[in-house]
Amino acid sequence: MQLVLQIVANGLLIGGLYALLAVGLTLIFGVLRVVNFAHAEFMMLGMYGAYWLWAIFGLDPYVSVFLITPVIFLLGVAVDRVIIQRSIGKPDVTVVFATLGLSILLQNAALTLWQADIRSVSTFASGSVFVVGGVRLSVAMSVSFAAAMLFALGLWFFLTRTMYGKAIQAVAQNRRAAALMGIDVKRVYLFTYSVAVAAAGAMGVLVAPIFTIFPRVGQTHIVTIFVIVVLGGLGSVPGAVVAALLVGIIRAGAGFLLGTAWGELSYFAVFLLVLVVRPQGFFGRRGAEVYGG
Amino acid sequence: MPIKSASLTSPSGQRIAFAVALVLLLCVPLVIRDIYWLDLGITVLIWASLATAWNISAGFAGGLSLGHAAFFGVGAYTSSLLFLRLGITPWIGVFVGALLAGALGALLGVITFRLKGPFFVLATLAFGIVVHIVNVNWRDLTRGAAGLLLPFRGGPQNMLFPNLWAYWYTGLGLLVLTVGISIAIERSRLGYYLVALREDEDAARSLGVRVVRSKVVAAALSAALAACAGAVYATFIQYIDPDSTTQFELSVQIALVAIVGGMGTTLGPVLGAAIVIPLGEILRARVGGGPALVVYGFLLMVIVLAAPNGAIAGVRLIGRRLRRLMDSGRKADA
């Protein structure tokens, strides 16, 4: 029983991290109709930001997160202006491969600048755990989990309760009608993209004390994030959170029972099955998968 | 609506151009003696075939696959394992691999034909990753990350040659096969159906085009040809492992080559291989792997944003300008 609790707790914590990435990715898809293949690269940049500020100035990631997140937000603004806005409404090949190209570029720019060396940040949070009811929880994981849940909750509140949030939802549902209603669609795109990638960057900073840092670290996670986003229903924020926690638990459980590889295989198989049988995911609107553009 | 292809009907001059190109390619090993360049040339031929295979399902039918490395891998592993375990020559193994990959491609086609845009892309991506995970972990069959080494045994009857020029001709044969099939499809009923479906599925169906059948046949052919390229690759390199055959990056690069050259056209993917592969190779040698891939990423972004019809569109434009220039020159002479 203790073991089961421990596995579930580990899974939940990992799932929380995925949630922070998945919420942004699903928001970008829902609003811009763009699959942001470069999403996890912003997390990677956040990790490197945390590493360098720690290595050079001795800044704790829990401090530097407040410096790095705005920088990544600005980077998101630039990327949106230069790449994303130009690809919206274009053929599928442009929409898919522009961000894929960006992902390759960012990964290898990091590889060129900082080499393939595996780096790590060690702070007070790195190794420390606390025990609740016999279950050991990593401090750093718990902090990032809390941040993820706060962000998701805040986003949900923002989208449903504020005027600007409702404007974003209007754009997600019908960009043409939203434009006719006087909503500045381009600004909504800019804002959505930048906030989403800034969240990915923030997550990178928060997990820096516990995860190793290397140029391709984003790639090891992005496919899992896609799985989550599709399971939750592309475009659905609550769906992404629930699916992220579920995948976290399944991954931890299946990994324990079947070994990492077959555990991974199992959720890819589920992913394919869901795409085929219920492509709108568990929370998505029916028709999104057919509507595509 | 993706890629424009001005006309499926081709001018008769094209046949002559093909013949000239083929003769030139046949002469390459007589002219180029340098091992480095010939080696690079063979790699280009294999990539050109692979991108051409991808283009049949992606360019003609509009299904942007990010899982084609799986078929390449199935081809490479099937022929290599048949050779290693059962002593069956790769000349036969290549066709067994093609059949197996074709069946797998058809299966993927059946389950994904309804999916559009990003959903199709993600489904093929997941499929590719499943095959990769199986490849890495089914150690009894594939030896996993350790890979398979093809011993130099028996020579030409086993598609293993002591000299590079023989590989050049094998690669050329592969390219002629894939491009030939690609042209045949483009001019056939199936080619018209695929392009019609890509441009507007509802209109195509209402004109009597059967969606499932057309897309599945295209997916199977595309997969089978990718597998052929895989088998030839295996005998050329004589060592295969999951990283060099079924990895996600490989699927991306297959798409990249075809897109840079020009999707939806027969010669685009070939041109793409002739540009991308040497460029990557030279950059890797001069400035290292990281910067080479930075250039790849940059190239991919610029092409899809600024010139989604690829390099072939530029070549055609220059060709048209030259012809006009020559025409006006002739008039001036007269």
Add this chain to the structure above:
Amino acid sequence: MLEVRAVTVDFVGLRAVDHASFTVEKGQIVGLIGPNGAGKTTLFNVVSGLVRPSSGSVMFEGKDLSHLGPADRNRMGIGRTFQVVKPFGGLTVLDNVMVGALTRGQGPAEARETARVTLKRLGLERFTDTVAHSLPLALRKRLEVARALATGPKLMLLDEIMGGLNPTEVNETLSLVQELNAEGLTFLVIEHNMNAIMRIAEKVLVLNQGAVLIEGPPAVVTRDAQVISVYLGEPIESA
């Protein structure tokens, strides 16, 4: 030839077609009129197989079409055009029409010939090698007809092909329809141009809020008070 039996189509929160029933006899030209949103195009989509009805069925030449997709229905002899035109934008006009001819079982060479003949008949031969998306709208509408015609249909569904045409072009289109009809092709025509439809239709169906309001010869329908209130606004002069 075509029998629509109590077809109902429900979209989310909206009944687009409501127990519509009617028949089209071989050799007829039948007009389908009604205000915007009456469900005319949805009904076409049901007949051509793009939309599955929530209930009801469609019979063609005595066979139930319920389990057939659009491609098979076309191969049985139902051709259609789209109100919002759907050309294969990147292909030439000739290639667009060839796709239609190919599905009849012709090989590429033969299909190319059929396509050329069809283009000539519709006065599109000047645009044979033009890329479809660069055609003006009126010609794209004609391309819709050419493409559907090349499939060799027995029943043709025309969805507002006369919108935006000038009077001369309308006359040309009308005589083409009558010509083809004289050769044995049956027509079901959605049209907003009342004058035009009244001139060629043998029977007119009035659709309102998804239901067939009345059907009958044009002269009778125009006089019917209900139609006048629903659709025409005021009585029109007989053309």
